[in-house]
Amino acid sequence: MIRAASWSFGFVALALLLLLTLGWTEAHGFLSMDVTDLWAKSIVQIEGPAQFKASDAFYPPVPYALSLLGQAVLPDTQVPVPFVLSALVGAGLLVLWFLNLRDTGGFSGVTSALVVLLLALNPFFLRALADGPETMFCILGTWLFARGIVNLRLTGNAPDMMKVAVGLLVVALSDSYGLMLCLGAMPFMIVAARPSMIAVSSTGYLVAMFYPVAAAVGALMFVSMIFDSRLIPLLSESATPLTLRQHLxxxxxxxxxxxxxxxxNIMVPRLFMPLLAAVGAVLGGYTLNVFFHVEGDPAMALAPMLGVLVAAIRFWPNLSLREPIAIALLALSLLTSALVMRHVAHDETRAWSNAMLGAENAASRPAREVVSFLRDKSDIMVDVEKNPEIVVGLGNIDRLVIAGEPAYDWALEGGVPRTRYIVVPQQAEGQATADRILRRFPQLKQSQMPGYEEVFQNSRWRVFERVNEWN
Structure with a gap:
């Protein structure tokens, strides 16, 4: 009982420390788009009208469902619910890594603690934490996969086969990039397999590994068709063109x-081959992402390698200097990761790096300006799915008119808008229009909407106010 209480206290303390790091970056204006989208969706689904019909995909379902639950439990919290989920998953990962290294890997308690501390301070881990629960679950699933694939090679037991399948399932259902990891792992599964399994049935072996993922994704696609929700078209994010040097x-x-x-472990094939397959799976997913752009930030496409790194260290042979080498390796990785994070070309990672160093994120200024303008106003029509920053900035939808409410649906189905305010994004010439209000009333682009005049404008948004009263 005392031991369980101490571990629970340690878990809570770790989660609070991780939340503090997230609060530090948020205080300096950084909130990742994944966190913004997930939190805004949760607020709208829990607090919005029952008739609200989302046009965006609900994939991936695991963080989405947990975020809805968190928002229902903590409806008035000022802390982003995805931050809470991310901190809980991160703290759980650190505790599991410590126990795995100490109890199963045979490392001393001090060395296990130092290794976990170096992992927790690694910029890739902290950046993944700020990216939201999707990426943290992806790291968790990759670690489970790496552990399972080594144990499967060692034992050939069904429970270890299930660990591999569960790891793949976690990454596939927690992050759209997880699908790239699953596909990237496929050619390496043969490399990792026990020769006896391949001799019996290579096809059966692969089917056993990937059937849970295929069944789950197939079920999601079926549900998507039933509820007319777009699943596949929204998997890709905005591409970040990088040179080969930048990828390296x-x-x-x-x-x-x-x-x-x-x-x-190069001299021990039963350990080296499955670990090589785990590294290859992450590199394969990263390579596929270069072409499909499922994960817009390439640095986050590499973050699951943290799970493989922990699994590889855990399976090191118990030789002399094992523990000092592990600490030195993680310290070197922390240093190289810090240097890399300062030179990553992706805007969001650069903004996170600056926020961690205490610099204000200038990219968040337009959102703060429009939210400040709207804070004392009501009856505001806005497409919340395409402008989630408005929802997150206000913290609720009490003053917003959104899909599912008569005034919004009336306007978009052919009527004349009757709300006091209309908020639309700033539209560049020739840019594709995603905002549904702007598509329905393109005259807003030229400030020629009858009955409305522009009262606010910045680099990201425009606000129009009704100038005539309806009888």
């Missing part, structure tokens, strides 16, 4: 440490 810089953050970790 990102891979230098965690890649060398992972390769060194698995090379320690």
């Amino acid at each position: 810089v990102i891979l230098a953050g965690l890649g060398p440490a992972a390769l060194i970790a698995i090379l320690r």
Whole structure:
């Protein structure tokens, strides 16, 4: 009982410390788009009208469902619910890594604590934490997959086969990029398999590994069709064009440490081959992402390598200097990751790095300005799915008119808008229009909407106010 209480206290303390780091970056104006979208969806679904019909996809379902539950439990919290989920998953990961290294890996308690501390301070871990629960679950699933694939090679038992399948299932249902990891893992599964399994049935082996993922994704696609929700078209994010040199810089953050970790077992094929397959799965997913852009931030596409790195260290042979080498390797990885994060070309990661160093994120200023303008106003029509920053900035939808409410639906189905205010994004010439209000009333682009005049404008948004009263 005392031991369970101490572990619970440690878990809560870790979660609070991780929340503090997230609060630090938020205080300096950084909130990732994944967190913004997930929190805004949760607020709208829990507090919005029952008739609200989302046009965006509900995939991935695990963080979405947990975020809805968190918003229902904590409806008035000023702390982003995705932050709470991300901190809880992160704290759970750190505790599990410590126990795995100490109890199963045979490391001393001090070394296990130092290794976990270096992992927690690694910029890739902290950036993944700020990216939201999707990326944290992806790291968790990759770690489960890496552990399972090694144990499967060692034992060939059904429970270990299930660990591999569960790891793949977690990444596939927690992050759209997880689908790339599953596809990237496929060619390496043969490399990791026990020869006896391949001799019996290579097809059966692969089916057993990937059937849960295929069944789950197939079920989601069926539900998507039934409820007319777009699942597949929204998997891709905005592409970040990078040169080969820039990709190599990102891979230098965690890649060398992972390769060194698995090379320690190069003379033990039953350990080296599955660990090589785990590294190959992450690199395969990263390579596929270069072409499909499922994860817009390439640095986050490499973050699951943290799970592989922990698994590789856990399976190191119990030789002399094992523990000092592990600490030195993680310290070197922390240093290289910090250098890499300062040179990543993605805007969001650069903004996070600046926020961690205490610099204000200028990109968040337009959102703060429009929210400040709207804070004392009501009867505001806005497409909340395309402008989630408005929802997150206000913290609720009490003053917003959104899909599912008569005034909004009337206007978009052919009527004349009757709300006091209309908020639309700033539209560049020739840019595709995603905002439904702007598509329905394109004259807003030229400030020629009858009955409305522009009362606010900045680099991101425009606000129009009704100038005539309806009888």
